[in-house]
Amino acid sequence: MEKLTVIKIGGNIINDEVALNQFLIDFSKVEGKKILVHGGGKIATEVSKKLGVKTEMHEGRRITSKANLDVVVQIYAGLINKNVVAKLQQEGCNAIGLTGADGNSILATKRPVKEVDFGFVGDVTAINTKSIHTLLSGEMTPVFCAITHNKEGQLLNTNADTIASTIAAGMSDLYETELVYCFEKNGVLTDVNDDNSVIPIIDSAKYEELKKEQIIHEGMLPKMENCFDALQKNVSKVIIGNANMFQNNSNVYTTLTL
Amino acid sequence: MEKLTVIKIGGNIINDEVALNQFLIDFSKVEGKKILVHGGGKIATEVSKKLGVKTEMHEGRRITSKANLDVVVQIYAGLINKNVVAKLQQEGCNAIGLTGADGNSILATKRPVKEVDFGFVGDVTAINTKSIHTLLSGEMTPVFCAITHNKEGQLLNTNADTIASTIAAGMSDLYETELVYCFEKNGVLTDVNDDNSVIPIIDSAKYEELKKEQIIHEGMLPKMENCFDALQKNVSKVIIGNANMFQNNSNVYTTLTL
Numbered sequence: 001m002e003k004l005t006v007i008k009i010g011g012n013i014i015n016d017e018v019a020l021n022q023f024l025i026d027f028s029k030v031e032g033k034k035i036l037v038h039g040g041g042k043i044a045t046e047v048s049k050k051l052g053v054k055t056e057m058h059e060g061r062r063i064t065s066k067a068n069l070d071v072v073v074q075i076y077a078g079l080i081n082k083n084v085v086a087k088l089q090q091e092g093c094n095a096i097g098l099t100g101a102d103g104n105s106i107l108a109t110k111r112p113v114k115e116v117d118f119g120f121v122g123d124v125t126a127i128n129t130k131s132i133h134t135l136l137s138g139e140m141t142p143v144f145c146a147i148t149h150n151k152e153g154q155l156l157n158t159n160a161d162t163i164a165s166t167i168a169a170g171m172s173d174l175y176e177t178e179l180v181y182c183f184e185k186n187g188v189l190t191d192v193n194d195d196n197s198v199i200p201i202i203d204s205a206k207y208e209e210l211k212k213e214q215i216i217h218e219g220m221l222p223k224m225e226n227c228f229d230a231l232q233k234n235v236s237k238v239i240i241g242n243a244n245m246f247q248n249n250s251n252v253y254t255t256l257t258l
Numbered sequence: 259m260e261k262l263t264v265i266k267i268g269g270n271i272i273n274d275e276v277a278l279n280q281f282l283i284d285f286s287k288v289e290g291k292k293i294l295v296h297g298g299g300k301i302a303t304e305v306s307k308k309l310g311v312k313t314e315m316h317e318g319r320r321i322t323s324k325a326n327l328d329v330v331v332q333i334y335a336g337l338i339n340k341n342v343v344a345k346l347q348q349e350g351c352n353a354i355g356l357t358g359a360d361g362n363s364i365l366a367t368k369r370p371v372k373e374v375d376f377g378f379v380g381d382v383t384a385i386n387t388k389s390i391h392t393l394l395s396g397e398m399t400p401v402f403c404a405i406t407h408n409k410e411g412q413l414l415n416t417n418a419d420t421i422a423s424t425i426a427a428g429m430s431d432l433y434e435t436e437l438v439y440c441f442e443k444n445g446v447l448t449d450v451n452d453d454n455s456v457i458p459i460i461d462s463a464k465y466e467e468l469k470k471e472q473i474i475h476e477g478m479l480p481k482m483e484n485c486f487d488a489l490q491k492n493v494s495k496v497i498i499g500n501a502n503m504f505q506n507n508s509n510v511y512t513t514l515t516l
Contacts, residue, residue, distance in 0.1 A: 047332075050309050070337060074305075078336020079328055082405065082413055086359040090411035094389075096361045101344040102354045103398050131352075131398070138392035140361050147340065153348035155340055 004136070004175035005034045008164035010183035013243045014041035014080060023182070024084065026246035028091035033136045033175065036095070036143045037164040038084060044075040064119040064157040072157050073099075076145040085143055096140045100124075100148030101155060103131035106163060108148035108156050122148045122156025124163060127170030165226035169233035177235050181223060182243040187254035188224070192217050198241075203257045204228065227256045262394070262433035263292045266422035268441040271501045272299030272338060281440070282342065284504035286349035291394045291433065294353070294401045295422040296342060302333040322377040322415040330415050331357075334403040343401055354398045358382075358406030359413060361389035364421060366406035366414050380406045380414025382421060385428030423484035427491035435493050439481060440501040445512035446482075450475050456499075461515045462486065485514045 007027060013019050027036060048055055048071050056063040064072070081097040088095035100106025100122075108122030135142050144167070146160035161181065168179040187198035188210075202210065207224060210216045216224065227238045241253025265285060271277050285294060306313055306329050314321040322330070339355040346353035358364025358380075366380030393400050402425070404418035419439065426437040445456035446468075460468065465482060468474045474482065485496045497503075499511025 047309070051305070052308070073340050074332035074336040076336075077340045078332040078334075082331050082335045082357050082359060085357070086407045086413050087411045089359055089362050089407060089409055094362055095359075096356070097359070098354070099340050099343070101340060101347055103396075104347050104352055131396070134392070134396035134398070138361075138389070138396070140389070140392070149344045149347060151347055153345045155344050 001174070001176040003032045004171055004177045005030055005032065005180065006037065006164055006168040006171070006177060007034065007180045007182060008037040008160060009039065009243055010160075010181075011039035011041040012184045013182065014039060015043075016184075019184075019243060021087065022247060023243045024087045025091055026244070028088055028093035030246060034141055035132070035136075035167060035171075036084070036141065037160055037167065038080065038143070038145055039160040040072060040076050040146060041080065043079065044072050047071055047075055058116045058118070061118065063117070064121050066120065069120040069155065069157055073147055073155055077147050081143060081145040088141065088143065094140050095143045096135055097143045097145070099145055099155065100158070100163070103135070104128050104149075104151065105131045105142075106144070106148045106158075106166070107151055108158055109150055110154065110156060120154065120156050122150065122158040124148060124158060124166045127166055129170050129174055132167070132171060133174055159222075161223050161226045165230040165235075168230050168235045172234040172236070178237040179227070179230050179235050179239070181227070181238075181240045182245065183240075184243065186242045186252050187240050188216065188220060190215055198252055199254050201255050201257065224256075228258070231256060231258050259432070259434040261290045262429055262435045263288055263290065263438065264295065264422055264426040264429070264435060265292065265438045265440060266295040266418060267297065267501055268418075268439075269297035269299040270442045271440065272297060273301075274442075277442075277501060278342075279345065280505060281501045282345045283349055284502070286346055286351035288504060292399055293390070293394075293425060293429075294342070294346075294399065295418055295425065296338065296401065296403055297418040298330065298334050298404060299338065301337065302330050305329055305333055316374045316376070319376065321375070322379050324378065327378040327413065327415055331405055331413055335405050339401060339403040346399065346401065352398050353401045354393055355401045355403070357403055357413065358416070358421070361393070362386050362407075362409065363389045363400075364402070364406045364416075364424070365409055366416055367408055368412065368414060378412070378414050380408065380416040382406060382416060382424045385424055387428050387432055390425070390429060391432055417480075419481050419484045423488040423493075426488050426493045430492040430494070436495045437485070437488050437493050437497070439485070439496075439498045440503065441498075443500060444510050445499045446474065446478060448473055456510055457512050459513050459515065482514075486516070489514060489516050
C-alpha cells in the first residue's frame with residue numbers, strides 16, 4: 001500500500017506566526033501523500049470579544065452557541081485555513097482547504113443534550129474516504145480545519161485531534177497511514193515542565209501504568225485515547241512530538257504502539 | 259464534449275436568506291457538471307463595522323486594506339462559502355468550497371498601484387483547469403468565493419463576475435460551457451425600474467447600440483464586458499437573469515451572443 005502521513009498541528013502553533021510559517025515550510029517538504037489537520041488557536045476568542053460574542057464554558061469545555069459557531073467557521077475555515085493554504089501553495093505544496101462539509105468528507109452528529117447542551121458541537125460519525133482519496137489521487141494535499149457537518153445543512157464545531165485520528169483510521173483502508181500530532185512540546189513528558197523528559201515509547205501496558213501513576217497530564221488523556229483508537233483501527237504508526245521535528249529531522253518524540 | 263454550467267449568484271441573493279435557500283435547492287437540481295461562484299453581500303461590511311475596520315472607497319470602488327482582506331476572507335471563504343456548501347450537501351449536491359488558493363485553482367496578480375493603491379485586490383491571470391477538472395471528474399461541484407491568491411502566499415480580494423467568466427472561458431477547453439449570471443432582476447432591462455423590460459437577446463452590435471444610447475445601467479457594463487469576453491473565449495452560451503429562473507424553468511432572461 002502507498003504511504004500516507006496525517007499531521008495535526010495544535011492551536012499554540014497556529015498562534016505563533018514564526019513557528020507556523022516554519023512548520024508550513026517543513027510540511028511542504030514531507031514526501032509522499034499527506035493531509036494536514038489544524039486546530040483553532042486563540043484568534044477566534046479574540047474576534048469573539050471584539051464582536052461582543054460571549055464565550056460560555058462548562059467544566060473547562062466551550063459551549064458553541066450559534067454566534068460562536070459563526071465566529072469559529074469564519075476564523076477556522078476562513079482566515080486560518082485559507083492563509084495556511086496560500087502559504088503552502090507558495091512553498092509548492094498543492095494544498096486544498098476543507099471543512100468536513102466540503103466533498104462531504106467528514107460527517108458528524110450534533111452532540112446529544114444530556115445535563116449540558118454543548119450547542120453546535122459535532123461528534124464525528126464517518127469519513128468519506130472516496131472524496132479524500134480523489135483529492136490525494138489528483139495530487140492535492142487536503143488541509144482540514146476543525147469544522148464538520150451533519151449532512152442536514154448544519155456546520156458543527158469539532159475536536160481537531162479527533163478529526164485527525166478518525167481521518168487516519170479511515171484512510172488506513174487505502175493507505176499505509178502514519179499519524180503525527182505536533183504541538184509545542186517535544187512529546188509525552190514525565191514532567192510537564194521538563195522538555196527533556198520525553199517518554200520515547202508508550203504501549204498499551206505503559207499507558208495504563210502512566211495513567212495509574214497520574215504521570216500523564218490531564219489535557220493529554222483525550223489525545224492519547226485518540227492515538228490508541230487510531231492504532232486499533234490499523235493506523236500503522238502514531239507519533240506525538242514538537243512541530244519542529246520535521247525541520248530538525250529529530251528523533252526526540254513519543255511513539256505509540258498497541 | 260461534456261456539458262458544464264457555471265452559475266454566478268450576486269451579493270443581493272446572498273443577503274436574502276429565503277432567496278438564497280431556494281436558489282441552492284434549485285441549483286442542486288441542475289443536471290450535469292456544474293460550478294457555483296458566489297459574490298460577497300453586505301455581511302462583510304456589517305462585520306467590518308462591528309470589528310471597527312474602516313471601509314475606504316475610491317470613486318465607488320472599495321480599497322482592500324490588510325484588515326479588510328482578513329474580514330472578506332473570513333466572511334466570503336468562511337461563513338458564506340461553508341454555509342452554502344453545507345446547504346448544498348443537504349440537498350444531495352456534493353459541493354466543495356474553494357478560494358483560488360485551493361488546488362491553486364485561480365491565480366491572480368495584485369493590482370498594480372497607479373494613481374490609487376487598491377490594496378489587496380487581485381486581477382485574475384490564470385485558471386488551473388486541471389485542478390477544477392479533477393474535482394468535476396470526482397463527482398464534486400466546486401463552489402468558489404471571490405478570493406484568489408498570487409502563489410506567493412498572498413490572498414487577494416477579486417471580482418466575482420470576473421472569476422465566473424474566467425473559469426467558464428478556461429473550462430471551455432474541456433467542456434461545452436454555459437455561463438449564467440443570476441441576480442435579483444430578470445435580465446438586462448431597458449428600464450431598470452421595470453422588471454418586464456427584459457431584452458431577450460443582445461449581440462455585439464446590439465450591445466454597442468445600447469451603450470451608445472446609454473440604456474444599459476452603469477453597474478451592468480463590467481458584467482457585460484465579462485460576458486462578451488467569455489463568448490470570445492469559446493463559452494458556448496451566456497445568460498443574465500433572475501436567480502429564480504431554475505425554479506420557474508423560466509425563459510425570461512437575456513441571452514448574449516457574439
